[in-house]
Every structure is written in structure tokens, then in C-alpha cells.
Amino acid sequence: MDVIHTIWLRNVKRYLRSRSRIVGSLGMPLFFLIILGFGLNSVVTIPSVSENYVEFLVPGIVSMSVLFTSIFSGVQIIWDKQFGFLKETLVAPVSRIEIMLGQTFGGATTAIIQGTIILVLSLFVGLNVPGIGGFLIAFGFMALVGVGFTSLGIAIASRMEDMNGFQLIMSFLIFPIFGLSGAMFPIESLPPMFRSLTLADPLTYGVEGIRFGLCGVSQVHPLTCFLVLFAFSTVMILIGAFLFRKVKM
């Protein structure tokens, strides 16, 4: 437990110190929120979910922010590899799984902080304040998304030598996961082929879960969301731990 805490602490410390990273990674979600939100607000209404597009969009953008931050936190292990710090951790008398979990929870924590900042900012652009219960549900789903995708990032980083492949991951993994997730449009409006892709995207269940917490309605039952995401995060931790075990010093 001490070891997991130690590694978590380092991640959080580093995150809180890198102001430019915090501000930098707020930029894109905010642009999406403001440009799409206000741009489409007057022309889009989504019956049965929300009359207000901005309100519909907020959970999607919060998820986006959590997704980006968590995958990036996981992939950061590559920096540790390159700067040699990973050796210091790997040669210590601690198990790989402890290191991996510390990294995962650290990444998830930074992702939740990042998502919360977006959430708070959203209150100023038209999100109705939900009850405390709603916030807690949203946080729970943010945590699951954060854990799942940080683990995914660690799994990827375990197989990569340097950051050269990161652009590839950005284009062919992160953006599709975000784009297909139903963050920006209702699932029912999609043609059947895309709908099944959307339902296969784990982030969809994060978005819907957070939407349930913040708006009180969702297109997928929140319990389903929870179960799917929980299973996804568990599997990702296992895969991440398996691949991280094989990382050579």
C-alpha cells in the first residue's frame, strides 16, 4: 500500500506542478464546449434527453477531458523510461503490480481533477447544478474511466520505446474512442452500423454514466454503464499489469 501511495503521490505532485500542462489540456475541451455548444445550441434539440444541447454536451466534454488526461498519464511512463527514472523504481524491492497500480491511480486522479475543472467551468455556461448525489455519481464514473484508460495508456507505453508513435495513438485510438462515444450526439440518431460501434466503445458508458449523474437522464441504463465500465477497467488493469511486468530495464 505504501508503495502504491508513493508512486501515486509522485504523479499527483508532478501534475500539480505542471501548470502549463493543466491549462494546455483544458484548451481543447473548452473550445469544443463553447464552439460546438453555443454554435449548435439553437439548431439542435435532442428530444427525450435534453432540450438544451450545451447541457447534453457537458458530460461528453468532461469524459473527453478525463479520457485524454488518463491515456496521456499512462503513456508518460515512456518519459520515465527515457529519462532513466523507471530504472530506479524497477530495481527497488517492490512488485511490478504495485508500481503499475500506483501509476494507474495517479493517472486516474489527475484525470478526475482535470474533468472536475471542466465540470466546474461548465456551470458557468449553462449546466444546471445537479444535487450532491448527481455529482458523486459523475465522480464515480470519471474514476472508472480514468482507471480504465490510464491502464490502457500503461499497456501501450509498455510496448513502446519512445514517443514517436504517440501521434498514431492520438489519431487512431484516442480520437475514434472519443468520436464514437456518443459524447456529441445521441446514440439513437446514428445509422445501425455506427450505433453498434458506439455501443462497443467503452467511453460511451462513461459518457452516459456521467450524463445520468449530471442531467438525470441517460440513453443507457446507469447500472449497465457501471457494469460495463467496471469490467472494462478491470480487464485493462489486468492487461496493463501483464504488459508492464514484461518491461525491461
Add this chain to the structure above:
Amino acid sequence: MKAVTVVDLTKKFGDFIAVDSVSFDIEQGEIFGLLGPNGAGKTTTISMLATILSPDSGKAVVAGHDIQKDQPGVRESIGIVFQDQSLDEELTGWENMDFHGRLYRIPKKIRLERMEELLDLVGLTGRKDDFVKTYSGGMRRRLEIARGLLHRPKVLFLDEPTLGLDPQTRNYLWDYIERLSNEMNISVILTTHYMDEADRLCDRIGIIDRGRIIAMDTPENLKEMMGGDVITVRSPDYHGHIADLELSWIEKVESYDGFFSIALHGAEEHLSELIRILVERQVTISSVSVHKPTLEDVFLHYTGRRIRDSGNGAKEQMRMAYRARRHH
């Protein structure tokens, strides 16, 4: 009990034998040096002893723990300073130490006490709250050494501890290492390709070349074996016309490509006679030097090559090319 016992340790990378049945012992409190050119197998040997790599055959026991059967035991009882830096530059010196202490599960009170003490020992107390990215190369090395000692290891590994540091910093670092080993009575294994470093610091030296230990003794004994003085004569067209020379005062003549060296006692008295003989035999002399034997002469004696001339191993070259590529 020996601090380290190594028996026939071997490591292969494909067809390349990086470490070839290496055996040695290290006493408690001793500073042992592995001296050899780049690619000789020094880092590979240390990596096996530190459980980073597993050997293909052979056996080693570090501080009473078998490196293959009891990895956690080995890891708890060693400290290691890698050849490449392994600090977190975004944390302060203090935080790097603290991270290490927590990772090794040192109770808080003891941890904080030792951190103060060790930072003081390596002279970093005044800079402990600065980010490591603002440290100089020498300060980083000192911090890494202090960090490696935090969990009171029985054996400390230093892989090329002064690589890339300026002469003054190297001197400081040598002082620190000597003091640490005296004050804490820990065994130190260091690898180096600097002869002066091995000579100055080590109680015993294993000279390693192409994966094999070719000589092992105290620096004094190794040099003594070469005779009292060495005269090295550079001669572009030398083809052994002196190898047959039998004079009472010549102890040994060794010929190499473009130069030869003569081991003897009282070089100053015999120099003029030697030069007269060389001139008689029509040996072109481009330079003559007289010096006390160094470990370089010892290495030359055993391998026929100078340490600095020895080509890098293929693996080392690849690794260096790789490092150069990713560092810009």
C-alpha cells in the same frame, strides 16, 4: 562472510558472449573495481548482480542472497547508481530521496533522519529543496549516491560513477566514495574505464576485457608485476629488432604495433645506454617516455591493446547510437 561471491557467471546476447565465466569475491568493506574498455562486460556483470539481467549460467551470491533464487533479498541489500542518470528532474533533491525511502519502506522517522544525514554527507543540504533539473552533473551524481545509500545497503554498485564529469568534480566524488566506504563499512563495486579512478579508489581491481577477467589483484601488486619503471619507445618502422635484446637490467620487452615497452628498474640510469643500442640497431625513434607503471601498462600487457584504443563492443555501439538518437 564475503559480501559478494561470483562463480563462473556467464551472459550471452545471441551469439555474443558479453560476460564469459567471470568469478570473483568481494570482502565486506572493500572497494572492488571492474576496470576495462567500453563493451568489456562491466555493466552486464553489474546488471546480473543487481538482478536486472538474469545470467545464462553460473552463480552469484550478494550479501548472502542468491541472485537467481532470492531477487527481493538481493534488491533490499544493494544500492545502485546507474551509468545513465535515474533521477526525477521535476522533483527536488529532497523529494527524490523521499521517494526512494518510501519505496524501500523505511519508517518515516528514520527516513527523515537519514535523508538529512546523507544529504549533508554529499554536501547537498543547501540545495535540497531545488529541482533536480537545476543541478549540475556532479550534484546529480552525488544525489544518486546518497539516494543509493538511504536504505543502508550492504553492497553499493557504482556503474561508471564519474563518466562525463570534469576532473575537479571527479576528485570530489572520489573523496566522497572513499569517505562513505570508510564510515559506513559497506562494500562497493565500481566499474570504470578510467585507470586513475581504479588506481585511486579500489582496494582490488579485476581487469576485464571481452567478457573475461584477465587479471585481479591490488593496484600495487598489478603495477609491481610490471617492474619498477617502464620505458615506452614509439617507432614507426619497428619490427622486433630489440625483442631479442638480453641485458641484465632489462626485465621484459613487449612489442606492439608501432611501439614497444621495456620494463626495468632504474630507468634513468639506463636510458642513454638503451638509446645508444637502438641507434646502433638503426631503430627509428619518434618518441621515448619513461614512467612508473600504470594500470594502462598492465592492461596493455594482458591484452596487447590500450584501454582507450579498444574498440567498443557491437552492443555498446548500438546502445550509444541509440542513446545519441533519443537524446535530441
